[in-house]
Amino acid sequence: AQKVTQAQTEISVVEKEDVTLDCVYETRDTTYYLFWYKQPPSGELVFLIRRNSFDEQNEISGRYSWNFQKSTSSFNFTITASQVVDSAVYFCALSEGRDDKIIFGKGTRLHILP
């Protein structure tokens, strides 16, 4: 069965600190997709990244970076030099290759304090 676990319910850091959001997933499929979404206070989910199970390369996009490790079934998200605008709920999600359903983790609420 598919499952996504975000063990950190809530994190608070001071602006400019680096912060890592953890995501652990479970799936029996060899083909799957992992996602990160950001949900600011407005409620609209914003797509951040999609990663295929075939591609374990880490990715960096500006202050955001993602560490995908199949050996530990983890897909962690790091924000470098955090800013107040990064405050939001972040969701990790999993979709199996044969299915259109996306299973979300419970989310991590991130507070960036000025």
Add this chain to the structure above:
Amino acid sequence: KAGVTQTPRYLIKTRGQQVTLSCSPISGHRSVSWYQQTPGQGLQFLFEYFSETQRNKGNFPGRFSGRQFSNSRSEMNVSTLELGDSALYLCASSSLSYRDRGPYATNEKLFFGSGTQLSVL
């Protein structure tokens, strides 16, 4: 390009009533998915429509139903409302369905609306 539009933004109903939520996807998108978000359960998948056909369904009772029209707009209906149905209902659209994806497709993603906040009293 207009984003995903959900109406209404807020809705208050009483137990036993029924409600219909609307979602207009991004122009050209044929896939529409619905999600329920609650503080306790998080984001849960309801169902997905592609070209007017329901492709996938989550683990929700039959009171939750949906449909998609020929212009890809979708509606979600909840009958006999219960207090536990209070939630933020999110709709997402996509240009591709899984049959169109390959393992190396990187451009497919869901675009979410702002949601409809439903309160059942």
